[in-house]
Amino acid sequence: MDVALDSLKFIDLTTSSIIFLFIVGFIGGLVSGFIGSGGAFVLTPGMMSLGVPGTVAVASNMCHKFPKALVGAIKRFRYGQVDVKLGLVMAASAGVGVQVGIKIQNAILAAWGQAGSNLYVSLSFVAVLVIVGGYVFYDAMKRPGAKASGPTLAQRLQKIEMWPMITFKTAGVRISMWFTIPVGFATGMLAATIAVGGFIGVPGMIYVLGASGLVASASELVIAFAMGLGGTVNWAMHGMVDIRLTLIILAGSLLGVQLGAIGTTIVREAMIKIVMGSIMLIVAVSRALAVPKYLAELGLVEIPKDAVALMDKASFVIMCAALALGAVIILGSMYKARKAESRQAAYGQA
Template structure:
């Protein structure tokens, strides 16, 4: 029939996921961690949520589909919360929208072709390699910036990023909320990269947020809020494209929602009491650990594809090591966020008591 979508046999074979109580509880937990990181970092949390679902046995492309579908509704709430704090530059988001749309469309097409030609193991390998390449680059880039600042230096974009960010190719646009002026073409490039990664691994925030910070010069908290605004569009489009190909399991999506909505609120509040450099430190640590996690599990997928041979014991060892880095990254990230929020609350309480004491002394006099 003309216009019908042809679904590969491989897709049909992976459509059903057994939803045990343990699986359901794990998905709620993954949603909570991802939601907190999303609200705090503006990255959607998918760089930990997608691998975590894959570690539960969910095929990578279905994990991406569930993530980007759940991201749509979560992004609406997260963007609204950040908007209340004045963290969203809607003009920048709307300018990037066209390139974002193209990026998502291209990514979904590539992922479908990889699945059809290489099967589930090949799709998992493709997604994992994308994670390793992009997360390694982003974490190294951010680590250099954090290290430079900690040593008393001035934060820098870095060589290539500084050259790209300083390009004055007309037309130049001023974004009021972010208080930056940059080339339209540079903003579109960031939108395209964000959309492609959103469609490939479920979120583009961990490239979109650093790109806005280092290439466009956007403040950290505005980059986080604006990326969530962009995620509304990429999530909506990605959910539709994956759904028409039978790759969206709504049970997974809804369970992710249950955990993520609470985590998202906590994370968004954290951006108001935690310094921008601390946000970068959390993001750098988590991204680096997830990159290691995905790199360690690659041999397992190569064995599944029969590219290499390895004993089952060795495969299990790689899997355990991958899970340790993956879940450790979530534990480290959430612990740091909650600790800094607690310290900020302590400081605020101390200042409030000091003001109350001064007020009492003044009234006595």
């Protein structure tokens, strides 16, 4: 059974690369199980740093994403946190958003080349993450431990009776379909641009539609499954999936996603917003460091090559740090909550 793999498409796996992919898979899964998305923004560049071609990295990552999201969604559905209807309605408009996002990407690629496309991706990252991530973080810090009631914008939108009105039972929301469409569309657009649609989808479901952080992050897993499955069928039909990479990441992420899902039942709900806001803001810094490189490639500024290489490395390290910090906050708060619980149980017995 000696088959030589195409070395341009498939890398030689070493022990260190297997361990790296397993660990990033586990941490990415943990964060996804907790906030509904995450991991992809480190996994794709991480695989590329190992020598995997961009398209194979994207395809292999997507092929691990949808079964991971499925397992996470089933787990959280058992905890009563998933609004399947909300997830599917959002996924439908997100599908359209993905197609439009791809068309915009292709147009930019044709007009300004690879550097222009990379600049657009990085600027989108920075703009969206700073604005949305900043607001999520501000909201989480402003009202720590507060019960998730419908924020002002969501309450106002829910009052507008515009046919067809949709009732999302688990989310406890009744809102016009016309308000779900832009949120889903933006989720898909972002997914096509920066590969993490959840950074718009989850805050959108919370602040625009009025779902709680728990339901929004859990329902995001349904969107991730639907979009991931669709994307994987497309990539796999083009023969871009490296099943070895997918299975190694999946081995770690299936452990992580279940732990993250359990975590949502243990810690206070505001932690979801704190973790999401923190990750988004740190990733924004990481992507901001990549902007000068693309500006230099377009000839808009002049930067020494050493400085560009340093910023490139710093950008990747900060991105890994964002994911690691998310995992530390999740595991730390789970440990604290468990400790407080056992202390309470001890008081009860005494």
